[in-house]
Amino acid sequence: MPTIEPVTPQPHLHAFAGFGIELEYMIVDRETLAVAPMADRLLALQAGEIVNEVVKDKLAWSNELVLHVVELKTNGPADSLRGLDGAFAEDVREINAQLSPMGAMLLPTAMHPFFDPAAETRLWPHGQNEIYAAYDRIFACQGHGWSNLQSMHINLPFFDDEEFRRLHAAIRLVLPLIPALSSASPLVEGEWSGWMDSRLEFYRDNQRRIPEIAGLVVPEPVASIRDYSERILQPIYRAIGPYDPEGILADDWLNSRGAIARFERQTIEIRIIDIQECPTADLAVAEAVLALVRRLYESDETLEAGQALSTEALSSQLFSAAREGSRAAFDYEAWRSLLTSKAVEDGRALWLELLADLDVSAPAAETLSTMLERRTLAEALRQRLGEQPARAAVVDCYRELAECLDQNRLFGS
Template sequence: MHRAQPAQSHLGTEHEYSINDSIFRPLAISDRIIERINGRVEHEVAFGGIRVSKELQKHVLELIPASPGNLGRLEENLFSGLQELFRATKNEYQFLGLGMHPLLTLDQTTYWDHDEQDYYQAYDRLFGIKQHGWLNIQALQINIPYRDEQELVGMFNKIRSLMPYLVAVTASSPFVEGQVNSYMDSRLVYYRRNQSQIPQICRNVIPERLEGIRDYVEINRNIYRELKKQHAQILCHEWVNSRGEIVRFTRRCLEIKAIDEQECLHSDMAICAFIMALLRTDLELEDSESHLLAMLEDGMRRGVAAMRPELERLYALAVRNATREEQRYLPLIEKRIEQGSLAEIMVQRQKEEKEILPMLSQLAWCLKENIPYSAEPGRCG
């Protein structure tokens, strides 16, 4: 049996934030902001001690740490860079996390129209990218290094089994075009069908169980074969695999893609701490595909409410296996399991206040100050 033990606590993360005006209308100006801070338009620039990158959707910027690190170092590095971004743009914009922009309509944004057009044109020809699954999704991507094949396979399979739980506790996209959706994680609803013409690419988010690296290599080869049939060879790269977890051989890491972006960096790091602590356990979960897909659907639809007792059990295991640093972050996970995912808190707040803009202002403040949003009086902290 492969035991999943993370190689080290040094992670890589990627954080996607929408650009907005004062009343949270999305602004498709990522190129203008990059030009402002860099002097010219490039798809990724070093700035404020971090890297600032474009995303496919032009109303989103991605923040990437300067290098992998432990949780505290990542949080400090990214928050410092974010503060510098606010200063450089003179606080003219509201930046917002979350798994989707809650108000965006598709006429309000477009896709990046500078370099890398060949890739986007291929995607558009195959799938039509003017849809929410392309132009309105924001993910927290977590890159976990592996040392060897055994570690890769063990961690991959454990993350696969944990995926429904992770999706439930991190759901943060309950609004679509200003309306409450029937799902707490609407991002994955769109994400899992945005390439439905070639279903092998996303495969309903849950990846296949691996016995070895060869299994994964064959999965990618099958995807590439389908792309070549559609004369889309340009997309035949490891990043085209869109399951909720993929292997990045070029970076020697596993990349988790299924998680909604949270409201602030501290919350993002708490999610990382939860995952890393669980990877140290010997926990064996039900991993049949039908069971995982059913749980994923329930977690997407209902969030924490779908599996609170199971999440409480996982949290207790995480606490026992966490490093001292991870234990500093885990209380936020405990609070989310108790109160509900960010999406559940947002829906309840909207029911109470009847308006969404005050809540979005609070969430933007949480990002700017790096303070988690709360269901308790005071809303943040």
């Protein structure tokens, strides 16, 4: 969802000269883990009144569509991802300390395991909420695809038209791989959904009333900023027009593909990464994704070949990974051959092959090795809870995940 009060804009940067990270967390009851709609109370503790955002040194905290979610984000672009997990972990602990007297805490992962959106959704009701009200009027936001999908967003800057074209092309090739590393939403209303990344399934479907908005989630290839506007943005604005005569939603963030241009920031935002159990895991995933994007960005031959690839086929690979997690078999050879020349049996093997040559920090490499050894967090949860998870067991397991978040450690470590 768009942030109503964005962090102060920064000067335009060249590609990979800065990084914006956004992490969304649920606020829940410390005992029952039921959602606790108190993001407004949390933000008011900082500002002395209800606000949409507060700046806390390196990071900012802001509201989201629903009252039980708070977003932590870099206060403008960070120079490097390395060590940034510590800043997020510090703010998580501060928030937990402030929520504790209210009987609440933060919960990680990309979907609440037994949240009932029809009964429990409470939208942000405060100032400047006209965007959220418009979304609710058109799409009815009492559903998992609106009120129960926590993700990490990564913003990458571009300086000019050429950097935009290359960055968009590179990100398009990386998106199908991401759920094989980051899937963390296997439970919906207390039951296994059949997807390791259920959040991505809901993300794809929550605006089906106007299919132009999300497209196939993997974006179409574009040749320039003007081409992007003509092929992606203008069809979206035409399609929403009859439902939004005041033009409240006619902005670039209305686009719900898996990566979107944010022209007021001059960035491309990657939006499909499930929140993990702790900032160390989130930032390790971010390092892996961005290192691969950068490798592809720097190869003229790869980008040219990638622009010719079928968006439908790339989308099929993306949703195969969303269903199967690290066990997804990537069989679109024209795409996979741009990533590696070696035969790989599944998503985990492909990520292991890629990471052997990618430029990630030593701490991130160690974290990623542990994550790939256990497979995705969704698969680890499935192994822990078994085929028929009892509610009490789910509560215990997700309480452990809350501890992982507060202590900034991996699940099962």
